[in-house]
Amino acid sequence: MHASRILGTAATLLLTAVVLTACAGSPEAAPEETAPEAAPTTAAPEPTSTAEPEPTSTEDPTCETLIAATVVAEFEGVGWTAQESPLYIGSTEIEDGLQCMWADFEGPAGDHGMMFGWAPLEESKAGDVQDELISQGWVREESADGVYITESPDTVIAPDDEGYGMTYHFTDGEVTFAGTKQGLLLIEWPKA
Template sequence: MTLPTLRPRALAAVAAVGLSALLLAGCGASAEPTPTETIGTDAPTQAPTDAAPVPTAGPSATAADLTCETLLSQDLLDELAAKGWTAKEAPFAAGGVTLDKGLQCTWADYAVPSGNLMIFGWAPITPDQAKAMQQGLGAKGWLRETDGDTVYITEDPTQAPTTDENGYGMTYEFGDGWVTVADVKQNLLLIQRPAS
């Protein structure tokens, strides 16, 4: 299995100007943006429209045994371990909503201060929680796209410290009863959603 190129998210508060420029130079957008909607306003905005396929559930993980390791494939875990990266767990929270049964993991080499990191998260979510989270993110200028029943809420690409090859920064994906997050939209494909 060939893994996608890992795209670290720059921490603006930590990364030096030179490091930030180097990271952003390698992560520029290659797709021409097309209009999408901004949540909470009538003004059109720009964002790519390529929708990522819905990730499949992991073979053995369930919501009850959710960990940073069960969210990712063994191949990706091996790649992260080879780079010396480990995960720090946090509650799944966004847009003023905290989901108690969810998990957000920030992967990095914490032994070396650099600003390179990856974020993966998953949580069960009710329709009311999803609506509140989407509205909260929209109030902060995040952009909304839909693909069938799936909703994507992503950072405004002009504000994102790092983007994937299609110009997407940190992105939340809302499905039927669940939500995922990754540091860039392309990395949503790496998440192994727990079985119900």
């Protein structure tokens, strides 16, 4: 009897192993595994879509969007407002350019204020306006992130900590401007 029980148990185990092996190799298991893989492929294009940033980058800048919102809040907190005007480089008005002067225009006249500017700029035109500035005594500095043209140290009225006054920063396809070279760091246009 002992032997028949062992044989019965062995037969049950063998039958269970055969059924499990047959189920594991069944084609029904494969679609279940591939179905979850198909879902991320469908969802993946949505996060990488650039549909949302495009409207932001194609909007025209304003004095309030050209610089960081925190900087705008600080300026407004001390009573400053912005006056918008076209951006000029030397004698050339830059098409689609913007220049902003932030100051307290309601208060007494003074020398407190900050200027910022931005414009799209073709490389051929960039070379022409740079040449004009240099002919007027401005100084050219090349760096890994573009070309800086800054007013002559002899004529700077309100320099930054490094001695720079009004400065243009020319990069591929655009130009930024600030009342000091350090002021360029406050410009956040185009928005990412």
